Amino acid sequence: MTQRAETAGLTLNAMESMLVDRLKSGSNAYYFALLVTGLMMLAGAIAGLQATVGGHHVYYGVSRQIPWGILISTYVYFAITSTGICLVSSIGHIFGVKAYMPIAKRAVFLSIITLSAGFLVIAAEIKVPIRMLVYNIISPNFTSNIWWMGALYGLALGVMIFEFIFLLLGKYKLAVACGFVAVVGELAANSNLAGVFGLLNGREFWHGPYLPIFFIASGVMVGCSCLILFHLWAERINEGPLHPGMPDCLSAIRKVAILMICVIAFFTIWRTVATLAGHPDGQYVGVMAMLTGEYSLSFWGGEILLSLLIPLGLYLFSKGTNMKLMLTAAILMLIGVFFMRHNMVIVGQVIPVFQGLGVTGSTELLKYSPTVHELMIVVGGFGFVGFMFLLGEKIFNGYPVEDHH
Amino acid sequence: MRLILTTILCSSIFLLAGAATTLAEGDYPEDIYYMKPVIGVVFSHQLHVEDNGMDCDSCHDGIFEMEARLAENEESFTMAGLADGEFCGACHDGDTAYDANTRCTTCHVGVIGYSRAHGLVNEEGPAHH
Amino acid sequence: MKNLKNLDKMTNEGVDNCSVEERRHFLKMGLTVTGVFAGGTILSAVSSVNKVYASTSGFVEKYPYKPHYSMIMHIENCIDCEKCKSACAETNGVPSYGFRTNILERQVAGALDQQREFIPVLCNHCNLAQCTRVCPTKATYKDPNNGIVMMNIEKCIGCLSCQLGCPYNARYFNEEKWAVDKCTFCWESRLSKGAKTTGCSEACPAGVRIFGDLSNPSDRVYKEVHQMTKTVWVLRPQAGTKPNVFYTRG
Numbered sequence: 001m002t003q004r005a006e007t008a009g010l011t012l013n014a015m016e017s018m019l020v021d022r023l024k025s026g027s028n029a030y031y032f033a034l035l036v037t038g039l040m041m042l043a044g045a046i047a048g049l050q051a052t053v054g055g056h057h058v059y060y061g062v063s064r065q066i067p068w069g070i071l072i073s074t075y076v077y078f079a080i081t082s083t084g085i086c087l088v089s090s091i092g093h094i095f096g097v098k099a100y101m102p103i104a105k106r107a108v109f110l111s112i113i114t115l116s117a118g119f120l121v122i123a124a125e126i127k128v129p130i131r132m133l134v135y136n137i138i139s140p141n142f143t144s145n146i147w148w149m150g151a152l153y154g155l156a157l158g159v160m161i162f163e164f165i166f167l168l169l170g171k172y173k174l175a176v177a178c179g180f181v182a183v184v185g186e187l188a189a190n191s192n193l194a195g196v197f198g199l200l201n202g203r204e205f206w207h208g209p210y211l212p213i214f215f216i217a218s219g220v221m222v223g224c225s226c227l228i229l230f231h232l233w234a235e236r237i238n239e240g241p242l243h244p245g246m247p248d249c250l251s252a253i254r255k256v257a258i259l260m261i262c263v264i265a266f267f268t269i270w271r272t273v274a275t276l277a278g279h280p281d282g283q284y285v286g287v288m289a290m291l292t293g294e295y296s297l298s299f300w301g302g303e304i305l306l307s308l309l310i311p312l313g314l315y316l317f318s319k320g321t322n323m324k325l326m327l328t329a330a331i332l333m334l335i336g337v338f339f340m341r342h343n344m345v346i347v348g349q350v351i352p353v354f355q356g357l358g359v360t361g362s363t364e365l366l367k368y369s370p371t372v373h374e375l376m377i378v379v380g381g382f383g384f385v386g387f388m389f390l391l392g393e394k395i396f397n398g399y400p401v402e403d404h405h
Numbered sequence: 406m407r408l409i410l411t412t413i414l415c416s417s418i419f420l421l422a423g424a425a426t427t428l429a430e431g432d433y434p435e436d437i438y439y440m441k442p443v444i445g446v447v448f449s450h451q452l453h454v455e456d457n458g459m460d461c462d463s464c465h466d467g468i469f470e471m472e473a474r475l476a477e478n479e480e481s482f483t484m485a486g487l488a489d490g491e492f493c494g495a496c497h498d499g500d501t502a503y504d505a506n507t508r509c510t511t512c513h514v515g516v517i518g519y520s521r522a523h524g525l526v527n528e529e530g531p532a533h534h
Numbered sequence: 535m536k537n538l539k540n541l542d543k544m545t546n547e548g549v550d551n552c553s554v555e556e557r558r559h560f561l562k563m564g565l566t567v568t569g570v571f572a573g574g575t576i577l578s579a580v581s582s583v584n585k586v587y588a589s590t591s592g593f594v595e596k597y598p599y600k601p602h603y604s605m606i607m608h609i610e611n612c613i614d615c616e617k618c619k620s621a622c623a624e625t626n627g628v629p630s631y632g633f634r635t636n637i638l639e640r641q642v643a644g645a646l647d648q649q650r651e652f653i654p655v656l657c658n659h660c661n662l663a664q665c666t667r668v669c670p671t672k673a674t675y676k677d678p679n680n681g682i683v684m685m686n687i688e689k690c691i692g693c694l695s696c697q698l699g700c701p702y703n704a705r706y707f708n709e710e711k712w713a714v715d716k717c718t719f720c721w722e723s724r725l726s727k728g729a730k731t732t733g734c735s736e737a738c739p740a741g742v743r744i745f746g747d748l749s750n751p752s753d754r755v756y757k758e759v760h761q762m763t764k765t766v767w768v769l770r771p772q773a774g775t776k777p778n779v780f781y782t783r784g
Contacts (some may be wrong), residue, residue: 057631068698131691136671144667359640445615508648
């Protein structure tokens with residue numbers, strides 16, 4: 001309540017010393033985490049620069065028929081997570097459901113940094129980023145999903161930054177207005193991201209209208225886990241409970257997570273059954289590669305166990321009160337979903353386009369394995385999220401919660 | 406492309422040398438791959454001698470020399486030449502054997518077939534780039 | 535069982551016993567199928583007499599460009615000598631790690647006549663091109679006059695979505711140009727300078743690649759596509775992009 005008055009009356013110098021004080025208040029573990037995530041970021045930045053200067057074809061494992069590698073799947077991971085966080089937090093913050101209110105500020109901040117991480121990672125995959133900045137604006141193609149996705153995510157990012165500033169300044173009406181625009185923008189951007197894959201008739205593995213729904217549902221699912229993880233982590237950093245309403249809030253988020261896990265499991269089952277029933281050209285081999293083939297470990301282990309079944313069990317068992325179980329569930333899901341995104345992006349491309357023609361070499365799946373540089377950039381993306389989160393906790397003083405509306 | 410051509414040329418020289426040294430009595434040489442005027446025409450002694458029971462004289466008595474790829478130097482070693490009854494066309498005229506003007510890919514295995522036979526990696530394989 | 539026995543006893547009626555109407559009907563059916571194969575654009579294909587359709591309105595709309603560049607492949611003649619590939623590389627400066635056109639091989643072990651066939655592929659310059667739809671900056675676009683799918687390399691950001699949008703693997707990233715590169719029917723290197731055919735078509739020693747104008751009834755490609763004695767098809771019709779490269783045998 002008093003923070004607003006404080007900030008308003010501060011001189012620049014006083015603000016600086018206040019920030020320094022806050023940053024100095026961390027524990028040893030805090031600084032260690034800051035160092036580790038900082039180094040991760042640095043590694044990613046070095047790898048990204050080297051590859052951009054030296055040429056992607058030298059440093060990346062992508063190829064003519066698999067032009068999108070782990071960097072795209074990581075981008076997809078971060079972008080969808082950002083949407084998920086934005087949607088879950090909007091339940092309280094925009095639509096006024098009380099239980100979800102305490103997370104508002106941190107959630108907006110998390111949504112901003114995950115999306116930024118996504119943009120940083122994809123900047124390393126776009127071959128000529130400079131032309132992107134220019135021609136996306138002066139030569140837009142309105143039939144292109146990738147254009148809409150970029151524009152809408154860009155818009156959402158900008159609006160969320162304003163939303164966050166308004167929240168800090170206590171201008172709640174403006175913040176809610178921005179928040180609403182951000183939710184709509186994120187939703188539209190997210191479904192266009194799905195459209196980037198789902199509208200390609202020539203790639204049967206992705207093709208179809210179900211991807212956008214899948215993206216949003218799975219986004220909410222990871223968004224929940226992400227919020228649970230970072231709030232429990234924040235409790236550690238701040239050495240104490242964040243807000244009296246927080247346990248109830250996390251328990252409510254847990255319920256949404258459980259619901260969404262069921263939705264995604266349902267989707268996964270029916271996608272699989274549909275493919276097994278009809279052997280659709282171009283899809284069947286992909287699904288089989290995940291069920292029994294080369295991608296079976298990452299499918300059963302990552303996509304099914306880590307992101308769906310184990311978190312489902314743990315969330316149920318935790319009853320919303322056992323925070324250790326919930327934390328474990330959240331971490332496992334965030335790892336598992338990484339595989340889920342990777343499978344989606346890669347398996348869609350390893351099926352040769354001329355497979356239906358039965359030409360030589362087209363019966364086998366193509367191969368892609370990420371290079372060290374690609375992996376370092378991925379690590380850098382995660383480092384960025386961690387680093388910014390840690391900084392944010394101190395700079396914004398653990399996001400003190402005020403009641404509004 | 407130039408790179409492929411040079412590799413192909415180099416390896417065919419090795420093949421030439423190899424085939425000449427490995428020949429034993431009553432034996433016949435390995436498959437011969439012609440490179441000119443087009444890459445990838447295969448001639449198989451095994452197929453003609455063993456599977457179709459021809460004797461050496463049916464070819465090595467005027468039609469072909471006993472030296473691999475010598476025919477390449479002749480002007481008439483083309484489809485037009487074959488149609489006039491030269492070289493393979495002596496038999497592949499639709500009478501003795503099927504007409505050279507049909508079933509093109511029995512003789513022509515192409516750059517792909519040539520590369521495969523010589524263990525050269527095909528560009529469009531599952532490998533990178 | 536009974537039916538089967540009867541079937542055995544049946545004799546072939548032969549074509550002679552078949553009425554003209556029946557034959558027409560049958561041929562029409564075949565035509566529809568061909569039309570579907572050809573991406574739905576040439577449902578109105580007719581045997582070599584083409585006046586019937588030239589006068590129908592709507593026909594012109596099916597070939598929206600003038601000239602409507604197109605190619606038909608006589609694949610049974612393709613011997614994978616790859617002279618087309620070298621000519622293409624030379625004409626258009628295609629680097630060794632990429633290609634604008636390629637030859638695929640299909641092997642059928644049990645086939646009686648020959649056990650392989652070669653299938654030349656290149657950009658199909660589709661009427662409903664996906665590459666141009668997905669390009670965020672209009673770096674790749676359909677030329678409004680001749681329908682060629684072109685590249686404006688200045689605008690290419692290298693997101694490579696066009697490579698994924700293409701059902702024919704016709705695109706690659708050219709590291710020297712810093713842009714995606716693809717077949718343009720030799721527009722820059724030849725057609726725009728007055729040449730009548732593409733480099734690959736000219737280099738082919740076996741007459742496989744016939745280049746022409748699908749909007750011109752006296753053109754060879756037009757005639758070969760608009761007939762029904764020989765099957766004409768396109769690759770991956772189910773991708774729905776209405777390609778302009780046709781395939782036939784004989």
